[in-house]
Amino acid sequence: MLEARLSQAALLKKLLDSIKELVTDANFECNEEGINLQAMDNSHVALVAVKLDADGFAKYRCDRAMPLGVNLTSLTKVLKCAKDDDRVTLKARDNADVLNLLYEAFVGDRVAEYEMKLMDIDADQLGIPETDYDVQVAMSSTEFARICRDLTNLGESVKIEVNKEGVRFTSEGDSANGSVLLIQTAESEAAYKGVLDKKKKKEEGESSGVKKEEGAEDEDETMADGEKEVEEEDEDEDAPKSAKKGKGKRISKKPADDDDDDDVIEIKDEEDAEKEKEKEDDAEHQEEEEDDAEEEDTSSKKRKKKATAKNGGPSKRAKKDKQIDEAPPGVYIEMQQAVQLTFSLKYLVNFAKSSALSNYVTLSMSNEVPLLVSYNFGSGSISYYLAPKIGDE
Amino acid sequence: MLEARLSQAALLKKLLDSIKELVTDANFECNEEGINLQAMDNSHVALVAVKLDADGFAKYRCDRAMPLGVNLTSLTKVLKCAKDDDRVTLKARDNADVLNLLYEAFVGDRVAEYEMKLMDIDADQLGIPETDYDVQVAMSSTEFARICRDLTNLGESVKIEVNKEGVRFTSEGDSANGSVLLIQTAESEAAYKGVLDKKKKKEEGESSGVKKEEGAEDEDETMADGEKEVEEEDEDEDAPKSAKKGKGKRISKKPADDDDDDDVIEIKDEEDAEKEKEKEDDAEHQEEEEDDAEEEDTSSKKRKKKATAKNGGPSKRAKKDKQIDEAPPGVYIEMQQAVQLTFSLKYLVNFAKSSALSNYVTLSMSNEVPLLVSYNFGSGSISYYLAPKIGDE
DNA sequence: GGTGGTCTTG
DNA sequence: CAAGACCACC
Incomplete structure (x- = not known):
């Protein structure tokens, strides 16, 4: 019983x-x-x-x-x-x-x-592959929900691109295209780092048949490679191009209107994109400094607020140790390899309803493999799997 | 005017x-x-x-x-x-x-x-039975609304069982059955006691001063027998039994089934209706005058007087007059005899809309007799009557 | 809890 | 065809 x-x-x-x-x-x-x-x-x-x-x-x-x-x-x-x-x-x-x-x-x-x-239901206990994903992304669950909802107004599907700098969600519709870029920042990294680690541990613990407590409790260690890099960037002088700049940066663009080559959507070559990005970011930096002087940090200006990242004082730093009560903007990424996949937004919107269950969500992806969208609440988790769209479907 | x-x-x-x-x-x-x-x-x-x-x-x-x-x-x-x-x-x-x-x-x-x-509406002033109910239940109006709404998701009707311990609301549906039990506690008793007392007194006051009963249609017979017994339990000596009795008519569930001429709805002849109305009005006046004579006050004041008259103890008195601002959980029950009745939830849900008007509601029931759902706001009241379902309908 | 959209009903 | 009721989103 x-x-x-x-x-x-x-x-x-x-x-x-x-x-x-x-x-x-x-x-x-x-x-x-x-x-x-x-x-x-x-x-x-x-x-x-x-x-x-x-x-x-x-x-x-x-x-x-x-x-x-x-x-x-x-x-x-x-x-x-x-x-x-x-x-x-x-x-x-x-x-x-x-x-x-x-x-x-x-x-x-x-x-x-x-x-x-109760009823009898054919138990289609499909085995779920314990995949090692090429990328794992942790981010605010409400942010993810928002992005999916926003983009679903434009098009049917979303292209998710992940590289070291961040995650870009792009949707193309008949009347408009849209693209949202979330940047990995020191702040978001600090906030979400433990999440992925914990999750990883948990999964390991489970797959090995062990009770999950053990895995769950030691969050401190498990450092993936990418992780250390980022960590160093955290307070480094050598001004690493990427992670540092945009604290809580969320950039939206209308790629269709942008013919410049900084439009990553159009870029096929990852490396080039990388470089372009740098240029872009530098330019932004300058702008931002100016902006900061005059602008306050209101939500409507959130997108431009990157410059504040520089001033990331100890108060922000403190977030690292804190539980994720309210999820900060930005993303945390662990990756072996850049990934680009396209999914039906309809399903993602549906998955995103689970944001009521957790402040953060993790997206796990490998090319050609179903996306895993996972919400962890203290005493359990809910996971969604969705196969990517292939070609132009 | x-x-x-x-x-x-x-x-x-x-x-x-x-x-x-x-x-x-x-x-x-x-x-x-x-x-x-x-x-x-x-x-x-x-x-x-x-x-x-x-x-x-x-x-x-x-x-x-x-x-x-x-x-x-x-x-x-x-x-x-x-x-x-x-x-x-x-x-x-x-x-x-x-x-x-x-x-x-x-x-x-x-x-x-x-x-x-404005429009001319056939005055189907149906007499309402001044029943003395076997049970009266006072409870939070929002709780009642909640229960009705909840159970309506499961089934069409609700069985309400009242005994000394509490009230049970049960609904049976195709996929699930549900049952909510509200217990009478010291707290709820203290909170609601005055409500029922006051209400009872009020009703008496009303019945002694109001019209609509004169047409007393031949339905007096429907007065429940239990009425007199109950009346005696009323600690009130000066209870105007005469007023109380016979004034009530019972609600005809389906007027169409009622061939009596008292059902104005069925009357085709406008003039006749008109005349009856006049007669009625006259009768009313007389009655009213009488009442006024014996109880030299306005009806509403009468009520208050009576209500206060009943309770000797000052502590009780205080409770009685206290408004119920936020209704506590639980129920308060006054009963002569256990009751079990079944009602259409659709109507109860509709009745429960009145919870905006009062924090508490009273349910008055006798077996085989229409339920009375009543909301008292300071300056008036709204009452709903609903016949129980009989058998398996 | 309020609102908008959809579905059903008269 | 219109209005109300119900359900999902905000």
Whole structure:
């Protein structure tokens, strides 16, 4: 039998809000380590994987592995009946055809019980490849959501390009094209570094069958190669072109209107692009210094605010050690090799609903391989996989 | 003529928001005691009764009783033109076919005048049974709304069971069943006790001074037997039993099924209807005069007096008069006998819109008898009646 | 919680 | 065809 208690219904509610439009039926695979859900989306294009660690529950007991076939629409309805801060207990007998949900109000004079029918669902437990991705990007989840939403207004798909400087999201539509560039800065690096490390460790821990705590706890070490470089840049004098300049830089362009060669979209050769970028950045620097003098740091000017990066004082530095409570702008990138892939925005927008679950998101990519979009909340994670578009589809 | 001024348009706005979906046309029956509205809902299943006490108005004058036939959709539109804190004055001449509304801004630099067409509406002043219910439940109005909304996601109807421990709301649906239990606690009891007491007293006061019962149609027989018993439990010595009794009629669930001539809806002959109305009015006057004679005060004051009369203890007194500002969880129950009834959730959800008007709601039930859902705001009340479902319908 | 968009209904 | 009700986004 299963008995699992969450101290806050909000988590489950958010989870279901995240996936209910993508998947209508799925098995909750319960075992002693926790609850997992894995399903293709309704159109069999994307894959969703949810993981809830046993130790993320206030109480967890699952005597033996059991799949609970759940209609997510129904479950969503039932969860709507819980208040965010209700304590929720899930109960199912072995081989049960119902799932019982018990909601206890934070103040104890209200108890609600629900009983939801279960169903048999063909367990298409697709194995998910433990890929080593060429790039991993950590960034603000709301920023990612915003970008996807913005670009979805223009076109159907987005091209994601990752190189050492940052990540560029580009969409081309009939009436307009758009491109958003997120730059890796000392600030964003500091903020997100631990995230990728932790995530990596966690994954390792899991894949090796170990309990995840161990991996999760030692965040301090694991340094990928790229990481060290960046780290040095952090306070270096030698003015490394890239990471330093744009603290929280977010550049939007309309490539279509830009015929200059600094339009990276048009550039096929990565190296050239790199160089061009440098030039560009230098120029910006000068401009920015001027700007700083006159401009305050309002949101509308955020894009231009790069220059403030230079003044990145100790206060910003402090962010490094801090938990990611509010996710800073910018990105953190770990990469072996530059990557450029194109995805359907429709799905990404859908994935991005999970930003309610975490302040940051990680995008993992290798060329020709499905994108992994992953949100980690303390006690579990939700991952989405989406195959890239090939050619002009 | 009528001239009635409310210091806050918000009240009227909320009132109309509450009922406009249920009823599209209704008579505002104005007389010197205030304004009453009573109507079956559009599908003739539920009954709505609104009462605005004369002394709830900043200024109130109504020379003689007059019904104002109002299209609630129009009135809602007109009221949308008022700001919440505008002072609103309603004006109508005798036999007028328009209602004038004057909005004066809280700060005196804005005056708006509206004139709305009135219409003739067959006055189906159905008598409402002055039932003494087997149970009365007081609870947070938002909690009630929440429960109804929640359960409506699961099924069409809700079973309400009341016993001494608390109230249970249960709904069964195709994919899930749900049940919410609210417990009576010391806290909730303390908070709501005064509410029910006050309400009870108020109802008595009303029934002794109001009209609409004279037509007392042959439905007196529907008075529940339990009524008298209950009455005695009332600690009040001077309880005007005579007034209480026989005034009530029961709601006819489907007027179409009622062949009695008292159902004005069915009357085709306008003149006859007219005459009946007159007779009614006369009767009303007489009754009222009598009442006034014995209880030399305005009806609303009567109520207050009585309410205060009942409770000796000053501590109780304090509680009683205390407004319930934020309604605590839990319920307060007064009961003679356990009750279990089933209702259509659709209507309850609709009723629950009135939670904007009061922080608490009272549910009054007897087996086999229409539920009364009642919201009391300081200067009046809104009551809904809904017949229970019988059997498996 | 408010608003806009979509779908259903009269 | 229009209005209201419902659902998703902000």
